[in-house]
Amino acid sequence: MRVVKAPDVRRSEILAAANQLFQTQGYSRTSVDQIVNKVRIAKGTFYHYFKSKEQILDALADQLVLDMAYHSEQIANHTQLNAIEKIVTIISEQNRLQSEQQNVVDSMHLPDNRQLHERINIKIVLTFGPILATVIEQGNQQGLFDVKDPLSTIQFILAGSLFLFGEGVFNWPPEQAQARIQSMIILIERTFGAQPGSMIIALNQCLNEEKR
Template sequence: MNSAKRLFNKNYSETSVDEISRCAGVGNDVFYHYFASKQAVLEALVQEFIANMAEYSRSIAETPGIGAIEKICIIVSGQQTIQAGEYAILEAMHRPENRALNDGSNIQTVKIFGQILASVIEQGNQEGIFQVDDPLGVAQFILAGSQLLLGQDGFHWTPQERMALNRMMLTLIERAFGANPGSFAPVLGKSLAMNLAS
């Protein structure tokens, strides 16, 4: 998997099973013992990627002494940092021939992260800063919308359009959570700055 990831970083479409085997120092018979195809390796890498993001997000959600808004902002900024480091995997997943893999990972993301985000929303309800009757439903709608609009390259957003969509997403989150207007932006900006510095 590590060899495949290195090769995918160069060029997924031109990487062959032979190259992955050679890079890993094994024969094709060993490769095919574990994986049916190059796409199967990509699927395993995507699963590992999702699991790593979930582990990171869950650890933040379960950390005591951090407010709900700060937790959400740390999770969002942390995921952006993780995604930047896994760009080749995400790019390969978004290729037309991997559409089923992309769709499946989006569904998995909504299911897994919906639960994590719902627990933080519930914390915000208890803190009195959110007013959400259905934390899981709200979390799933926000995740599905952000996955479709911001997680796909098919829209070909310009940097300015992407920035405008991110600002709109913050506004929608604040309204959906019943949070004070402008309560997320300063905390998210601080979290992003801290992640970029580390």
């Protein structure tokens, strides 16, 4: 008997099946036929929702950014953390979510997916900028920071870090990547008007975890 499901349910099932296959066997080794067989649908049903496997990756990447934004907003609204603690916790949570979707993240960085990678980076800047700007403004009020334009400042930092440390862009050797992380931490402290050394240990740990 043919099972008819609501469009949003069927679409979610296709995404979940594709994501599981990407994580277990890799994006490049996953075919549309495998996704179709896993969901137990006709290939025509798949193409009703997605034009290609690449469009599946696009949707999963979008969902990853939305998930990261949701968790970041929860942290930004936390009443028990100061601004520095929130920034560190947000970075740690982003690292965790990206690690759970590592095959999706790695696939975004493939040369053939350069346009997707650039589009996601733009979305990250536009999505996370306002969230982090509210945290920086809180830091201003707490006397931890002195930033005149929190949104423009954090968007500049985000865009620069995504390009400088993006996979497949510069491919820094480990020692050069570490040197640039240290320079970026100092730059962030100075740009935020933070007390020298107040963010170094915590940010160093988070940013180095991100590069592992």
